Amino acid sequence: MIWKRQIPILIVAVVGAITLFGWFVDQPGIQAFVDDDATQWYDILASFAIILGALNLMKLQIQKVARKKKGWPYSLVAIGGFIFAITAGFFIKGVDDSVAVWGAHVTTEGTVFKWMFDYMFTPMSATMFSLLAFFVASASYRAFRIRNFEATLLLVAGIIIMVGRVPIGSMVSSWFIMYIVVLSLGIGVNSWKKDKMITFGVVGVGVAIVTIAGMMTGWPIDQPEIFYLPTIQEWIYFYPNVAGARAIMIGIGLGIFATSIRYILGIEKSYIGE
Amino acid sequence: MKDKQFWMVIGGLSLAFLIYWFLGHPMFNANRIVMFLAIIVIGATLLYNIRMAERGEEFYLRPIPGLKAVEEAVGRSTEMGKPVLYVPGIMDMDQVETVAGVIVLGHVSKMTARYETSLNVPVSRSIVMKAAREACRESYMLEGRPDMFHEDMVHYLTDDQFAYAAGVNGIMVREKPAACLYMGKFYAESLILAETGNSIGAIQIAGTASQAQIPFFVTACDYTLIGEEFFAASAYLSQKPELIGGVRGQDMVKAGVITVIVLATLFRFLYETWGIGFDVVKLLTVQ
Amino acid sequence: MKAFTDLILKIGQVDRRWIFLVLAVVVFIPILIPIGMPIRATVTTKVVYDTIESLPENSNVLVSVEYSPSTKPENHPMTISILRHLFRNDHKVFVTCLWPDGQFMAQDALKQVAEEEFGKVYGEDYVFLGFRPGNEAVVKGIVSNIRKLYTVDVYQTKVDEIPLMAGVNKFSDFAFLFTSSAGYPGTIEWVQYAADPTGVPMSSGVTSIQVNEVMPYVQSGQMKGVLAGMPGAAEYEALIGQKGSATSGMDAQSIAHLVIVLFIILGNAAFFIERKRSRKY
């Protein structure tokens, strides 16, 4: 039991305390250990963890084939892919030592490994990512709803950023936006007062004011500033957005700090499955 | 002053540190004293609240709407005779969100055991698999249904982000779960999952602290636990005193942070206008 | 009027594969037939440009490449433009990677800019240190002792034998840091473990999705500006006056955004009509 439980907890406590308080210790020996060797060990163990993950994966795929579970032929494809990648990684370089020695081959042009990277790994991971463009589009269409005031804010901010950030946004005249504002004001007044006359009056007056102002100033595309999309976009992104993001960030920072402290003090032991 | 032991230790340590400080604090990086004090003060606040909670002090936590929905979702799956899908994120146990996700999983698996609904938990890290399996096993034992627990309900897919998302997608379209719960650390795969869940008509409840993914979940899911709400939820669900105490402690620290922001603004104003006080900005710059 | 609302409702129920198709078409066509819309630089992009402009000549600049091929269209044009800017101003460039595939990306960019465009000498004008695993631990390692972490460069040459590395021992020996980043580990880790503790100025080019996570750092001055996604890259290309792949993607980007906004409006129109009708009955 002590091996399975107490020792891991002790390791976390000691290593955590050393790395945390190592920031404050002005002593070369401890500094050197904290900054260099401790991090190196971490890197090495992280690498072993990756390999463990890969082996685990293969173990599962092989089990799937052995037990002929549903879709097992695809597992054969996965195993084949793994064997191919391992062969390119460890057994066949495809070039001789003058081009790349073992170790350098994973980053050198012309090796089998690089070929695999260019024509298999790259297109697959990039396409997986870009699939999201389609899902974003359909989410915009089918899930992005004005359910309440909060959702409206989210939506409006999102649209302003989306249009204002790209070149097309700077081609939208601020006067056009002003007309839209007047119309939305009309919708708002209508649902508030429920009186067609008042709505009509508000929209009429609004349109008249905007039109007269426009004719007097000669319709400059980016004036007044507060109705020009690229400018509004920049304001939203630099101020209200940052305020919101910062509140979240401070909260997250405190949360991570608290959890880390709990790890170090041995209060939180989830990493050993408790 | 209820916790005498705590205050005595704190007092003793402070005294020891003061003596050490006035002895010329050998081997101490004095440039970082502000950070050092911050760590000690915040750490002590958290610890104090955790201890209070462990001693049986009752703390109030406001209700979180998204949490009630979890029970409804599991209930609905039972009615429909469909499984519940639970995704604990794609990162390892060293991420706090994953830990919170596994805690919430413990609670969800209690419900599925009670309702006799099947549960499917695909994971993307071998360590998470072990932890999640343990959490489920324990819940099924506690609910008196060890017969319903089988190890395969928590299964490993792959470490790779998109391969994992694709795998979970496959499970969704094949098994058509009635409830999809996403609780953990997510990156770009969040929308793939949420959108597919949407398309099969599942109730979706998400919880994450990954800022960039929250809007996707907010727009595509029925309920979303935003950032800290998610952490608070895991405390709420587990009813573990150390977690509830932690939430309470963080609330106190948050109140402290707000106070410091206000005071810092004030001091900065005074400093820049009349040169009164001290330079807050310099103080807060820790190198 | 009823026919119109019926139409909107009908569109609202369309199979999502039609939405996929529409998006594919509106992205595809402007790539084939570009329009060439004018590009206007935002403040945060200008700040990055000005910061690099104000570096004294021959400064040591660390460029960290943390993205994989999957976000190449966003990050790669930034890396290329930044390298062009740095080499044009005769700075010394050191390249590291926190992501293993970042190494390939960096190699690609260095080959194109340093070798082919500027004819810079390896080991004298720039060094390619490559990838080390360990995430934030690597950042910390670079801050404390870069030589312990990088005993050899990418080409397995010992770092002690590289002339440019003379006198470069830790992060504070650099005048500026630029990271081209797509997630964890990346910009945030550099702010937390490198820029904040040492005070070395840094800027970053990030994928669009990351922008919001790093904005508070930019606003508070912990970072000097930021390049936000492909449009940010296009703006930087406009600032240094050398057009690249980001600029050529901007037309498709603009039109796709417009179409998505249209989707949102249509989708919500359907939603409202439906709600109104279900209330009536």
Added chain:
Amino acid sequence: MSSTAILGAWIAVFLTLGIFSYLYKDNPFYKTAEHLFVGVSAGYWTSIFFWTQIQPNLFGRLWPSKEFSADTIWYKIYNGLSFFSSSVFPEGGIDKGHDMHLIYLLPFALGVMMLLSLIPKISWFARWGIAYTVGMAAGLRAYGYLNSNVIGQIKGTAASFADPNLPFFSLTSPSIFNSIVILVGTITGLLYFYFSREHKGVLGKVSKVGIYFLMISFGASFGFAVMGRISLLIGRFVDLIKYSGSEYLNATVWVLVIMIIILGYDAFKGSGKGTPVSEDAV
């Protein structure tokens, strides 16, 4: 164009379109691409981490070429290993510029224990190594997040209101108005995440303002997310267009046509039996 490049282009196109075919429905092309991706990436990461970390930084410190002498027992073990794999353990020790550090046997042992945990009976072997990474990450993060996410942000929020050159209102440059926006937004946003009090009365109203700021922030995130995804799609299309050229033997065109024919035939056959065509992906 070399034949390997052409072959590569065809494979790349097949995989790209195979994954895109998921948008139509879950189908064998997609499943093949998906599983291939799983296998290849597992092998890819294993190779990358082995060759960039374990071999140079672990083995390179245990058996450096600097201190190589064939007579010692230590290097006799090395020669034994070298017999099995001369690529990992080249003759004469590993030359990565390291000195010998036998203390690295410790992480080596922890790492080997991690791998041994694949054997179910001793699966707890992995815990020690994991405990090390957890402890280290906890120590690093506690400091980093507190400094940058909390103290740094407090500093950023406590803006200057005394600067006489600061205008009261300006939209995109620093102004008193914008400083107030930041101050109010941050504080009310923080109060939304205050859990130990019910959100009623003043706190209720204030936290309501807070959630508005949070929503604007999420809206901005959404906008940026859309932007990013479109950019990536543009990148994929540019590649597909490149591979449709005659120097790649029109790979894109051919693969696309063949896939459409097969999927179309399948759909046609399926609808003949009266089953829904696209029960999967819709």
